[in-house]
Amino acid sequence: MSAWPNPTPRGRWRPDPARQQRADYQVTDLQHLPDDDSRRVELVDGALQIPPLPTLGHQDISGLLWMWLRRHAPADIRATRAVAVELSHNTSRRPDVLLCRADVPSERSSLRPDDVVLAVEIVSPGTRRVDRFAKPGEYAAAGIPFYWRIEQDPVHVYAYRIGDRVGPGGERQYELVADGPDVITLTEPFAITLAVAEITP
Known part of the structure; x- marks a missing residue:
């Protein structure tokens, strides 16, 4: 076989x-x-x-956010899209947008959790449960320090960081640090003032 x-x-x-x-x-x-x-x-x-095919709106948000992060991220952080992250020996996810360490070699086709600074998922009708519940749990358990969830229609950004709260399996969990439909202001992973209109198609 x-x-x-x-x-x-x-x-x-x-x-x-x-x-x-x-x-x-x-x-x-x-x-x-x-x-x-x-x-x-x-x-x-x-x-x-195989996740559902993304919609045009999903891809527009993804592209706009990727470009925004490329323009604003410091030199030691690199913005990319849909690169595999090996969360464990039998789990690999592809966040819609990522920030990773800039020193990761360009020929790599997958990342380790300690390469990743931020994982972003854009929620679509076919991925709601996974993006809201499964993926943040997996990313936090793997130690990825920051997670953003972006809802569509209207665009709304939820920004999380890994906290001290421990889940039932002993893994750390994310805590919400900012959210909004207008402006997101953060100090981590770098100083961010993101007008949500800039990533809205």
Whole structure:
């Protein structure tokens, strides 16, 4: 039995059913996925997942925020989009926008949690539960210090930092430090005054 995704009748691949059922994929397996599809795949507790395709509005917000962060972030922090973050040996997510350390080599196709300064998720109809609950829990447990959740229609930014509160599994959790539909002012991860209109399509 093949360990890699099998083609479907329409020429698209799908995860190997036996491995999906066992949930025994690991982040190292992601290197062997077809190039066209590996850019979207996430790995969650050993099972491969393909998130819903983003909407135009989602992509507009993502692009505007990425450009804003590139213009304003200090030299030791780099803004990027949709790069895989290996949260554990069997979980890898792709935040919509990220800030990572600028010294991470450009040839890297995935990041470790300690490379990441900020993970941002833009909530769409098909990702509400994951972006509001699952991903922040995973990012905090992996030690990513800052998380932003951006709601659409209207655009509203929620900024979190990792706090001292401990969850039921012993992992640290995020605490909300700022939110608003107009202006977000923060001192971390750098001095930020973001007018939400600047990232609103």
